Amino acid sequence: MVLVAERGRLLAGTATGTMLAVPLPEHQVRGRLARHGLDLAAVNDATSCVVSGPAVAVDALTAELAAEGVTGRRLAVSHAFHSRLLNPVLDRFTKALEGVRLMEPELPFVSELTGDWADPNEVCRPAYWRKHLRRTVRFHDGLSTLYGDARLRDAVLLEVGPGRALGRSARRHPDRDGRLVVAAMPPAGDAAQEEPTIALHALGTAWAAGADMDAEAFHGLTAGDRLPLPGYAFARQEHWIDRAAPTGVPARPNPPVPTNTSPAAPAPTATEVLSGQAPNRAPDEAAATVAESWRTVLGVDTVHPDDDFFAQGGDSLAAVQLVARLRALTGADIEFMALERHTPQVLTQALAQRLAGDRAEEDMRRGLVVIKVGDPQARPPLVLVHPIGGDVFFYRELAACLPGDQAVYAIRSPLLDGTVGLDTIEDMAASYLERLEEFGLKPPYRLGGSSFGGLVAYEMARQLDARDAHRPQVVLIDSPAPGNLPAEMTDDDILDYLMRYGLARLDLPRAELAALPTTEDRIRLIADRARGTESEALLSADFLPRYLRAWQRHSRAMHAYTARPYAGDVLFFSHQEEIPEFPAGQASHWRRLAHGGFRDVPVPGNHLSMNGMPHVATIGAHLAQGDNGE
Numbered sequence: 001m002v003l004v005a006e007r008g009r010l011l012a013g014t015a016t017g018t019m020l021a022v023p024l025p026e027h028q029v030r031g032r033l034a035r036h037g038l039d040l041a042a043v044n045d046a047t048s049c050v051v052s053g054p055a056v057a058v059d060a061l062t063a064e065l066a067a068e069g070v071t072g073r074r075l076a077v078s079h080a081f082h083s084r085l086l087n088p089v090l091d092r093f094t095k096a097l098e099g100v101r102l103m104e105p106e107l108p109f110v111s112e113l114t115g116d117w118a119d120p121n122e123v124c125r126p127a128y129w130r131k132h133l134r135r136t137v138r139f140h141d142g143l144s145t146l147y148g149d150a151r152l153r154d155a156v157l158l159e160v161g162p163g164r165a166l167g168r169s170a171r172r173h174p175d176r177d178g179r180l181v182v183a184a185m186p187p188a189g190d191a192a193q194e195e196p197t198i199a200l201h202a203l204g205t206a207w208a209a210g211a212d213m214d215a216e217a218f219h220g221l222t223a224g225d226r227l228p229l230p231g232y233a234f235a236r237q238e239h240w241i242d243r244a245a246p247t248g249v250p251a252r253p254n255p256p257v258p259t260n261t262s263p264a265a266p267a268p269t270a271t272e273v274l275s276g277q278a279p280n281r282a283p284d285e286a287a288a289t290v291a292e293s294w295r296t297v298l299g300v301d302t303v304h305p306d307d308d309f310f311a312q313g314g315d316s317l318a319a320v321q322l323v324a325r326l327r328a329l330t331g332a333d334i335e336f337m338a339l340e341r342h343t344p345q346v347l348t349q350a351l352a353q354r355l356a357g358d359r360a361e362e363d364m365r366r367g368l369v370v371i372k373v374g375d376p377q378a379r380p381p382l383v384l385v386h387p388i389g390g391d392v393f394f395y396r397e398l399a400a401c402l403p404g405d406q407a408v409y410a411i412r413s414p415l416l417d418g419t420v421g422l423d424t425i426e427d428m429a430a431s432y433l434e435r436l437e438e439f440g441l442k443p444p445y446r447l448g449g450s451s452f453g454g455l456v457a458y459e460m461a462r463q464l465d466a467r468d469a470h471r472p473q474v475v476l477i478d479s480p481a482p483g484n485l486p487a488e489m490t491d492d493d494i495l496d497y498l499m500r501y502g503l504a505r506l507d508l509p510r511a512e513l514a515a516l517p518t519t520e521d522r523i524r525l526i527a528d529r530a531r532g533t534e535s536e537a538l539l540s541a542d543f544l545p546r547y548l549r550a551w552q553r554h555s556r557a558m559h560a561y562t563a564r565p566y567a568g569d570v571l572f573f574s575h576q577e578e579i580p581e582f583p584a585g586q587a588s589h590w591r592r593l594a595h596g597g598f599r600d601v602p603v604p605g606n607h608l609s610m611n612g613m614p615h616v617a618t619i620g621a622h623l624a625q626g627d628n629g630e
Contacts, residue, residue: 115141
């Protein structure tokens with residue numbers, strides 16, 4: 001532990017830097033490193049690696065890759081590990097190692113330094129661990145060694161630690177040959193999945209695959225606790241009444257995917273194509289393309305129509321890569337986060353409609369996105385209304401902090417698609433309630449939203465109360481109250497606000513933006529700098545102008561709205577870190593309007609950052625405690 005602590009102290013004292021995950025094989029990246037003054041930090045699989053170094057150099061490489069259509073992602077680190085920026089501390093780390101007795105390992109292990117079985121004599125020398133700190137992590141080569149060892153033909157690979165990125169690389173390895181890869185912890189940032197449950201599932205999966213388990217150590221059981229079971233299956237006949245669709249779950253048939261096959265040769269179904277079981281006849285273009293891209297990006301062997309992209313280990317960068325791959329293969333652009341669900345079946349339908357020249361106006365007009373399926377019978381669904389910009393992409397972080405059985409739906413503004421013009425909060429509330437009914441969602445449910453979205457949700461609850469005497473709980477995430485509203489903004493004000501608070505981690509050049517003569521020029525620069533980042537879709541030159549228009553119209557509606565008292569319960573989440581652009585003290589204004597129960601919960605972060613990890617976990621924890629949908 002002393003050595004671990006000293007290693008951490010030395011690394012914390014190195015110059016700040018950053019790391020970039022690049023979806024290119026090592027040989028296509030190495031030639032760029034010397035030119036930019038960067039180092040190869042890790043090779044995780046045959047098609048991707050991680051580079052490390054000064055932030056300015058990483059920015060230059062990111063821009064170069066983006067110009068070639070390659071999307072990289074910055075890692076959430078403050079230092080450039082496995083890079084030349086660590087050179088100043090190597091001698092001090094070696095000296096610390098010399099003061100520790102290094103012993104031969106009792107169990108053989110694969111060295112990430114060489115990608116081969118570690119030499120027991122070598123790992124007893126300080127020089128080995130010095131190189132281990134500085135040189136490239138050879139994870140892909142290590143997997144090749146494991147997969148190529150005949151003694152490990154039936155081995156189970158267990159990913160230990162937060163996140164599932166390494167497991168994804170292990171599944172994508174060309175030599176895997178069906179070996180089982182199991183994650184022992186939830187995906188990083190997914191607070192909804194409890195660690196003991198995931199660990200137990202991993203243990204059970206590994207045991208079912210033939211791995212030995214020490215039952216005595218785990219359960220306190222011995223061979224004497226075994227019970228004899230019948231050696232034959234009981235003969236039985238089941239008589240089940242078909243279970244009706246649970247209340248509140250939309251029963252919506254999925255339309256067939258258009259095909260190009262002739263009537264004489266029926267097209268394979270989306271299920272057949274996605275699972276790789278299609279007969280040997282002309283496959284459906286959209287389904288086959290989605291299946292191939294899905295397997296490549298997520299590293300899975302089979303693709304089922306209802307697989308959830310994010311549940312299978314996908315993240316925002318993987319979503320960008322999936323969309324980019326589909327665009328490269330078909331020329332069609334998909335707004336992935338606007339899909340009703342993030343499954344192969346829904347994505348296939350969207351792609352088929354784009355290829356046919358159909359933008360699926362009915363679905364776009366409906367604008368309801370299933371963020372989390374959950375179980376509406378277990379607890380009332382949570383319906384979240386879009387914030388002032390109209391999109392709902394960031395609600396996924398909140399949904400990840402809620403229990404697994406919590407259904408979460410989000411209403412996306414139709415202004416983003418140009419399909420419906422709603423100029424008052426009252427009209428939005430009425431229209432969005434109609435959407436919920438068309439979708440098949442009926443009370444009880446909870447209504448809420450972040451900032452502007454909370455005002456619309458509040459008015460929806462008032463109208464629902466007046467019309468049907470339903471009084472859902474209203475969840476206001478730092479929503480501005482009438483009489484205490486932020487000032488209206490110009491397009492340039494909005495861009496500057498986003499750069500300073502919502503998208504500060506992109507480190508976009510505000511001074512350079514301010515020097516440009518027009519808003520259009522600023523949008524083009526932002527879109528260019530955002531290429532190759534997780535915010536590429538939101539800040540694209542096509543989407544950002546629509547986002548600004550939606551913001552402006554929603555702002556005018558907010559300033560024209562007169563809120564009236566509501567007899568139901570209101571749960572308010574307030575920021576703890578103030579910013580000049582957003583008025584403080586919102587809770588007291590809402591308290592006067594809420595004639596039912598009112599509770600104010602302080603949340604770390606400012607008006608924007610409280611909606612992201614780790615702060616949003618506080619919101620999720622409080623929402624998980626209640627089940628009030630009425």
